[in-house]
Amino acid sequence: MQTRYNPADTEEKWYKFWEEKGFFNARKNPAKKPFSIVIPPPNVTGILHMGHALNNTIQDVLIRFKRMRGYESLWMPGTDHAGIATQNVVERQLAKEGLKKEDIGREKFLERLWVWKEEYGSTIINQLKKLGVSCDWQRLRFTLDERYSLAVKQAFIRLFNKGLIYKGNYIINWCPRCKTALADEEAPYKEIDGWLYYIRYPLKKTPGSKSSVPDYITVATTRPETMLGDTALAVNPEDVRYKFLKDCQVILPLVGRVLKVIEDELVEPEFGTGVVKVTPAHDKNDFLIAKKHNLEFINIMNEDATINEQGLEFKGLDRFGAREAILKRLEEEGLLEKKEPYRISAGHCYRCNTMIEPRLSAQWFVRMKPLAKQAIRAVEEGKIEFYPGRWKKVYLNWMENIQDWCISRQIWWGHRMPVYYCRECRERHKVSESDYNAGIIVSEHQPSKCGVCGSSDIYQEEDVLDTWFSSWLWPFATFGWPFESQTPDSEIEKKEEFEYFYPTDVLVTASEILFFWVARMIMAGLEFVGEIPFKRVLIHGTVRDIRGKKMSKSLGNVIDPLEIINELGADSLRFSLMLQAGSGQDIYLSKEKFLVGRNFANKIWNASRYILERVKGKEKEYPAELNLEGKILTLADKWILYEYNRLVESCTSFLEELRIYDYTQAVYEFFWHKFCDWYLEISKKESGEIKGFLLVFILDKCLRLLHPLMPFITEDIWQRLNIKKETPTLMKASWPETLELTIDKREIKNFLSLKELVISLRAFKKDLGIKERVSFLVEPRNDSLSKILEENLQWVSFLSRIEVCREGSYPEVVSTATIDYDIFVDKSLVKDLELHQKRIEAKIKELAEFMQREEVKLSNSSFLQQASREVVEKTKQRLKEVSKEVERLKRIKWL
RNA sequence: GGGCGAAUAGCUCAGUUGGUUAGAGCGUUGCGCUUACAUCGCAAAGGUCGCAGGUUCGAAUCCUGCUUCGCCCACCA
Numbered sequence: 001m002q003t004r005y006n007p008a009d010t011e012e013k014w015y016k017f018w019e020e021k022g023f024f025n026a027r028k029n030p031a032k033k034p035f036s037i038v039i040p041p042p043n044v045t046g047i048l049h050m051g052h053a054l055n056n057t058i059q060d061v062l063i064r065f066k067r068m069r070g071y072e073s074l075w076m077p078g079t080d081h082a083g084i085a086t087q088n089v090v091e092r093q094l095a096k097e098g099l100k101k102e103d104i105g106r107e108k109f110l111e112r113l114w115v116w117k118e119e120y121g122s123t124i125i126n127q128l129k130k131l132g133v134s135c136d137w138q139r140l141r142f143t144l145d146e147r148y149s150l151a152v153k154q155a156f157i158r159l160f161n162k163g164l165i166y167k168g169n170y171i172i173n174w175c176p177r178c179k180t181a182l183a184d185e186e187a188p189y190k191e192i193d194g195w196l197y198y199i200r201y202p203l204k205k206t207p208g209s210k211s212s213v214p215d216y217i218t219v220a221t222t223r224p225e226t227m228l229g230d231t232a233l234a235v236n237p238e239d240v241r242y243k244f245l246k247d248c249q250v251i252l253p254l255v256g257r258v259l260k261v262i263e264d265e266l267v268e269p270e271f272g273t274g275v276v277k278v279t280p281a282h283d284k285n286d287f288l289i290a291k292k293h294n295l296e297f298i299n300i301m302n303e304d305a306t307i308n309e310q311g312l313e314f315k316g317l318d319r320f321g322a323r324e325a326i327l328k329r330l331e332e333e334g335l336l337e338k339k340e341p342y343r344i345s346a347g348h349c350y351r352c353n354t355m356i357e358p359r360l361s362a363q364w365f366v367r368m369k370p371l372a373k374q375a376i377r378a379v380e381e382g383k384i385e386f387y388p389g390r391w392k393k394v395y396l397n398w399m400e401n402i403q404d405w406c407i408s409r410q411i412w413w414g415h416r417m418p419v420y421y422c423r424e425c426r427e428r429h430k431v432s433e434s435d436y437n438a439g440i441i442v443s444e445h446q447p448s449k450c451g452v453c454g455s456s457d458i459y460q461e462e463d464v465l466d467t468w469f470s471s472w473l474w475p476f477a478t479f480g481w482p483f484e485s486q487t488p489d490s491e492i493e494k495k496e497e498f499e500y501f502y503p504t505d506v507l508v509t510a511s512e513i514l515f516f517w518v519a520r521m522i523m524a525g526l527e528f529v530g531e532i533p534f535k536r537v538l539i540h541g542t543v544r545d546i547r548g549k550k551m552s553k554s555l556g557n558v559i560d561p562l563e564i565i566n567e568l569g570a571d572s573l574r575f576s577l578m579l580q581a582g583s584g585q586d587i588y589l590s591k592e593k594f595l596v597g598r599n600f601a602n603k604i605w606n607a608s609r610y611i612l613e614r615v616k617g618k619e620k621e622y623p624a625e626l627n628l629e630g631k632i633l634t635l636a637d638k639w640i641l642y643e644y645n646r647l648v649e650s651c652t653s654f655l656e657e658l659r660i661y662d663y664t665q666a667v668y669e670f671f672w673h674k675f676c677d678w679y680l681e682i683s684k685k686e687s688g689e690i691k692g693f694l695l696v697f698i699l700d701k702c703l704r705l706l707h708p709l710m711p712f713i714t715e716d717i718w719q720r721l722n723i724k725k726e727t728p729t730l731m732k733a734s735w736p737e738t739l740e741l742t743i744d745k746r747e748i749k750n751f752l753s754l755k756e757l758v759i760s761l762r763a764f765k766k767d768l769g770i771k772e773r774v775s776f777l778v779e780p781r782n783d784s785l786s787k788i789l790e791e792n793l794q795w796v797s798f799l800s801r802i803e804v805c806r807e808g809s810y811p812e813v814v815s816t817a818t819i820d821y822d823i824f825v826d827k828s829l830v831k832d833l834e835l836h837q838k839r840i841e842a843k844i845k846e847l848a849e850f851m852q853r854e855e856v857k858l859s860n861s862s863f864l865q866q867a868s869r870e871v872v873e874k875t876k877q878r879l880k881e882v883s884k885e886v887e888r889l890k891r892i893k894w895l
Numbered sequence: 896g897g898g899c900g901a902a903u904a905g906c907u908c909a910g911u912u913g914g915u916u917a918g919a920g921c922g923u924u925g926c927g928c929u930u931a932c933a934u935c936g937c938a939a940a941g942g943u944c945g946c947a948g949g950u951u952c953g954a955a956u957c958c959u960g961c962u963u964c965g966c967c968c969a970c971c972a
Binding site for chain 2: 001003004005171188189196219220221222223234266267268271272275276277278279283284285286287288289344345390391393394397398401511514515542568579580585586587588592593595596598599600601602603605606607608609610611612613614657659661662665668669676677680681684685759762763765766767771798799801839846847849850853854857860861862863864865866867868870871874875877878882
């Protein structure tokens with residue numbers, strides 16, 4: 001074994017071994033309890049970033065832990081077709097050839113998309129493998145797989161038949177670059193700097209009205225270009241300032257249209273001038289008002305957000321160009337009163353960041369309220385739990401205010417909607433804006449003729465479904481649902497497999513997709529299979545750079561996990577992430593932070609190297625389990641076994657409670673600072689008949705406990721151990737159980753006091769400026785301690801780098817003390833007493849202050865009466881001990 | 896506008912029903928090649944737990960208010 005751990009030597013080798021031997025695969029196994037997780041399917045266009053690394057490491061830790069604990073542990077992998085994102089990639093490819101997708105047509109374009117998918121679609125999967133994830137790759141799914149597509153169609157049909165899907169003309173978020181509708185969740189608001197423009201709309205007095213009217217009325221707007229589509233002005237009904245508007249006509253500048261004047265509570269009299277221009281086809285609010293007041297809808301834009309023929313002279317300009325042109329014209333006509341700087345919040349496409357254009361168009365929607373109902377109940381009743389629990393509120397808050405979901409997309413890459421139209425029926429009905437259901441046939445396959453009129457002139461809906469409309473079925477569609485309508489392609493798509501593994505146990509995700517995905521999966525699970533999709537939801541933080549900025553390519557602040565894997569190893573990456581992933585907090589990363597993992601891996605490597613060399617050739621094969629009968633254990637042996645037991649217990653319960661950080665911390669602390677720093681060091685001076693076995697035993701168990709975190713290095717070392725192994729791989733080895741130990745607590749205390757003695761000696765020596773290995777006189781406070789010191793003298797001397805004397809005659813001594821031992825050294829050897837004196841004085845002061853506080857407490861009758869007896873006893877005991885300590889420290893000062 | 900969260904050592908964070916002298920990692924300072932490991936070991940410095948009240952015998956922990964920061968939601972022209 002080399003003196004340094006080299007991950008490159010091990011990682012690929014072991015991953016291949018695991019995968020080829022089928023260790024990742026999970027199948028229905030009645031002898032075992034199931035444990036399952038479905039992966040949040042990465043976009044097929046994705047490349048591994050730190051967020052994936054974090055998310056998947058957490059899942060792998062849980063999956064590996066449960067597998068070792070004896071569960072049939074399934075991790076279902078797959079990728080998401082990511083409609084817009086993937087289409088964009090191939091569109092860019094086409095653009096390089098000077099082509100648009102329309103040039104080659106839908107069919108050819110989709111062909112190219114599949115070619116792309118076949119070539120690059122497994123990139124992210126291969127990268128995940130480098131991370132060490134133990135997914136059941138035989139089950140790899142893709143949301144556009146044939147079988148999966150069937151599930152999507154079925155889901156659509158079922159909802160449609162229940163009346164939960166409808167088509168309608170509404171204002172939706174339109175991305176003029178992607179040329180598609182987007183769901184509200186896909187169009188997050190961002191604040192940008194803009195202006196609030198004050199525009200004068202000329203007034204004309206109507207014949208017969210008495211009041212005097214001004215020449216114009218001023219309207220404030222942030223989007224002057226939409227005025228081309230204005231059909232009314234609105235004021236608040238309570239606003240007395242504008243009552244006169246009833247008596248006049250408002251003329252829309254530049255266009256000349258006469259506008260209605262309406263009153264609506266939605267108008268805020270304090271904002272701007274208190275008069276709102278109403279553009280029903282280009283603003284969500286205006287749309288609602290227009291519906292209420294029966295206004296005319298005028299669409300002034302094309303799908304690429306250029307002005308259409310409704311825009312008169314501005315036709316052909318894009319929306320921002322039109323704004324400039326209109327402002328210029330208004331200014332020329334003296335109708336632009338002023339402008340004020342104003343922060344506008346506007347939706348932006350989550351795929352390409354283009355500013356959203358609210359657009360009136362015919363789209364498909366899912367009625368969410370009925371679906372949300374049971375999904376709310378499931379969480380309220382605790383059937384699904386969030387970790388950390390605070391997300392429950394966020395979830396409920398969103399669900400209770402849920403809006404209908406726009407699921408149609410005007411793109412080509414995706415599940416084309418299972419909707420067909422009968423041309424005859426539609427023409428006969430002269431389909432109007434309000435009657436979208438005429439001539440609609442919803443069906444899995446294209447019907448040969450119309451069920452109503454018998455016509456065979458039937459065509460399919462052009463739109464595809466929102467990608468999330470397929471992802472929300474993920475926890476059951478991946479198993480091959482629906483089972484009724486098809487025969488399984490293979491044994492892993494059998495209904496029994498689904499029934500065994502579903503509901504899944506934990507869903508691990510970042511908070512960003514709580515609404516996009518998690519909430520919707522809960523609704524889908526309950527709606528389509530009548531059962532929650534997962535029992536627990538673990539929400540981890542977002543990965544950020546060291547200054548707290550989200551990592552993104554455009555900011556240039558990404559830390560590439562693959563680079564970390566190449567430089568430091570996957571285990572280092574995994575461990576470092578888990579150690580920082582706190583309790584769902586965002587994590588702030590810099591490259592240096594990954595050194596913790598590398599250093600720890602190296603520590604494991606070297607500790608193992610030491611042990612393996614030490615026991616080399618001693619035994620042919622060590623037994624797997626500990627039999628201590630008739631064996632003599634040293635104090636250190638007992639202590640490490642005692643600590644080991646505590647470790648096993650806490651690791652197990654931490655992992656069961658999804659407290660991965662605590663688990664990581666615990667196993668790190670034990671291995672490095674207890675096992676290596678103390679037990680291994682002591683073992684250098686302590687032999688004993690079973691020392692070798694104990695070292696191997698603890699190492700074996702630590703490798704098991706560490707395996708979920710650091711699968712590669714642990715497997716590599718474990719394979720070198722000469723113990724009796726129950727499986728060919730550590731992956732499938734059993735998770736450690738606590739030992740039945742009969743260890744007297746006093747012995748642990750005695751060990752700890754020796755440990756404290758060593759620490760005091762080291763500090764004492766340093767304080768006094770003694771570098772050489774000189775003799776110290778150590779006097780135990782009682783006889784039994786005296787015996788203990790005698791027995792452990794060797795390692796105490798060794799670890800404290802002094803000669804421990806039990807008898808000595810010092811003419812002049814300096815002394816210090818621990819609770820149980822007094823320590824003396826010949827004054828002539830002391831080089832620097834001052835530092836030591838100062839520290840002792842400081843310590844005395846600190847303890848005296850503490851004592852005072854405790855004394856006050858104990859003289860307080862309410863404390864004595866009301867605090868539990870246990871607490872009072874403890875306080876008294878503590879005070880006694882501290883006062884003893886102070887006495888001793890004071891004595892030292894006089895020497 | 897509504898909701899959620901955070902504020903603890905120079906930095907990043909633990910601190911689970913209120914009860915040892917508030918912890919760790921990194922960083923800093925000093926010492927050290929001792930039978931694995933300098934990607935190491937040892938020792939040390941460093942904190943009125945954001946502010947102000949309140950509850951309590953006792954508050955980093957519970958309550959109220961305030962300040963600062965972050966996130967999410969919303970039909971803020």
